[in-house]
Amino acid sequence: QLQLQESGPGLVKPSETLSLTCTVSGGSISSSSYYWGWIRQPPGKGLEWIGSIYYSGSTYYNPSLKSRVTISVDTSKNQFSLKLSSVTAADTAVYYCARHITGTRYFDLWGRGTLVTVSS
């Protein structure tokens, strides 16, 4: 059973870079069948897609965040990562990693999520 697990600091200072990693277990991140994505949810609010990556390293990002986002993949570790620069309090959210099938863009498998708070 494939599972996703987010990890990273729960507290980031304003203007710094948020860094999270998603570890894929029970299957290979290098499958041609899937893309891997990040979605966030501010407390009490809705969902926002951040961006997605293919195991080859091909990426696409939400234009609203594109200037601050980098998503990368490490196939040797079966992980993909998110970096969000110049964070503010508005970036405080639960960050989820998730999977979508190649050719589709709905998310059929999610990690449990991790809360990141931006505060000094």
Add this chain to the structure above:
Amino acid sequence: AIWMTQSPSLLSASTGDRVTISCRMSQGISSYLAWYQQKPGKAPELLIYAASTLQSGVPSRFSGSGSGTDFTLTISCLQSEDFATYYCQQYYSFPYTFGQGTKLEIK
């Protein structure tokens, strides 16, 4: 970007009721719509994709319909475990966006 209007934002119902949630798009998206259920403190779970295809393992009391700009999620006979928040997501046009959510609460 495509704007999505999900309604109602809050829905009160009782176990056994039939309920519907609406998702309206600012432009046509064919059938590129998914529905998710989210319980407090948990990640969203996929219920329906392609507007009306039930994800494996999802009870048949959930159904989806619509195409173009107007979509509906129906729960035919509410069970206690169905009280949660529901989101629609369009994946027709980049960037992929979610509705604002509908919280289904016990009346």
